Amino acid sequence: MICPKRTAELITLHLAPFKDTDPAWEIGVSKIAGRGIFTTRELKRGDIIFRDSPLLIGPSARAEDTLNSCSVCFKMLPDTKFMCRQGCGLPVCSLCGKKQQHKADCTLFKSWKPCEPDVANSLLIRLLCVGRAINLSKDQRDLVYCLQANLDNNHRTEVRNAAKGFHEFPTDKKLIEIMNRTVAVLRTNGFDETSDRSNDNQEFLYRALFPLFAIMNHDCIPNSYYTFEDKTRNMIVRASVDIPAGTEVTTTYTKLFTGNIARHLFLKMKKGFTCKCSRCSDSTEKGAFISALYCRDTNCTGLAVPETTGLPHPNWNCLVCKQKSTHAQMVKSQDFASGAISSKFNSKSLKSVVLYLRDKSSSFIPDSNYVVIDAKLQVIARLSKSREDCGDEEAASKAKFCEDLLEIMDKLGLGDCVMRTYLETEKAKEVK
Structure with missing residues (x-):
């Protein structure tokens, strides 16, 4: 350490x-x-x-429709003629093209001779954040090396693949090591467009450390x-x-409303550790029951929750009748409910989704389950933009859905956060 x-x-x-x-x-x-x-x-x-x-920041360049984002100010540029005219292979606006930051980026990338400087290459553009580490001061570079980096078998892949987009990519082992290390640090502790760093409901459209x-x-x-x-x-x-x-x-590195099993799997696979926090150690998740499903015994009205073993397929226990069920058995119940909700979304009728969540879904899956939570979040987001085919009664459900989710957050012990502000704001719009 x-x-x-x-x-x-x-x-x-x-x-x-x-x-x-x-x-x-x-x-x-x-x-x-x-x-x-x-x-x-x-x-x-x-x-x-x-x-x-940010010590390092650059375009995320994960999707084709974001490649025309200026590599300095990140503003979206016209669909054509957004590449640097100096031949560095980076998108840049006319204003930022004159700034020192782009001049340094341009000099660096031109020295590597991009194969197709006039064509937006996602691998090349995405490498910019990593390449900027080369021009850091000694203290700044030492700081990068001070940060946690999971050096798995894949951390060299990004630089290796991006190198194919240049005619004269550096072969100096020291420079390659700096970039590979930076990739590992970014993957472990950085932000990205689809960031592991979760702050529910707040977009982060760059790549940064x-x-x-x-x-x-x-x-x-x-x-x-x-x-x-x-x-x-x-x-x-x-x-x-x-x-x-x-x-x-x-x-938190995970979504606030993700259940125990999914969080364990994500943290183990992506971050390389098993979380042992108070929530992960509690099968009921502080009484929020985000992972809970109904007991398989039709004569029981209890909730079944997964054991907190940290395993990807744990057994489930009913909190009332104590019946044990396998993970495979319980997943069938969840898949059925999830499929039913998805079919309502696929119908293109927001009204049918609202009515199903309000009146029907609780017959198959607890309102606290993360599948229902995710569906309610989608409804809230859509109703915040338009009522679509919903009448006054259905639109009023948005405030109730916000209230439901805020109650779950309180049970979890979650205080202020971007998600709470969002839900309280959307609820207030309907209450007025």
Whole structure:
């Protein structure tokens, strides 16, 4: 493990522009994993814990319809003639083309001689965030190396594949190592368009590394949340609940409404660890029953929940009659309910979805189950834009659905977050 003291020194240098003379955080040894961030004083719900700025940032370039995003300001450009005229193979707007950042990017990529500089190549554009690590200062590069990096068998693939888009990609082992290491750090602790870093309902359309935030450890019931400043792209991390002094500050790598089994599988496969937080250790998920299904015994009205073994296919136990069921048996019930809800969405009638969720689905699956939660979120999002074929009565269900989800968040012990603000805002629109 990298010395927390050295990491703190490099982080302090990185955050110097914020001129925070009395930080509310410090880096220390964590009981969760390696290093962590701890509060230096008592913080109230909503208090700012820290601000962070991206050490590295670049286009995500994951989808073909985003390749015309300026590589500096990230604004969407016209569908044609958005590539740099200097032949570097990067999309850039006329204003940013004159900025120092693009000049440095352009010089670097041109030196590698793109094979088709006039054609938007997603692998090449996506490499920009990684390539920018080459021009970091020594302290900045040391900071990258201080951050956690899961060096699996695939972390070299990105650079290797992108290299095929250049005629003279560097072969210097040191440069290749810098880029490969950066890829591993970004994959472990970075943000992306489809980011593992979850902050439900807030889009992040770039690829970026926020060093201080990257040190934060995971908890399925985090005590902090983050937002981004539009103009600067700086991050603001706030306390989602009251936090005593000396407490580790946590974030979540998973969606807030994801059930135990799915969270365990995601964290194991993508992050390489098994979470042992209070939520993961509780088969009822703090009484929120997000994973719960009805008992298979038709004479029982109880809920069945998966055992907290961390296995991908655990047994299920009914909380009332104590009947045990296999994972395969319970999945059939969930698949049936999920298929029924999906068929309503496929009907193109939002009204039929609302009526089904309001009056029918609870006969097959508990209202607390994440399948129903996801469906309600989709309805809320669609009704916030248009009523579609819904009348007043169906449209009014949006406020009830928001209330249902807020109640589940309260049971989980989730404090302030972007999702709570979103649901409270949408609910208030209907109440007025």
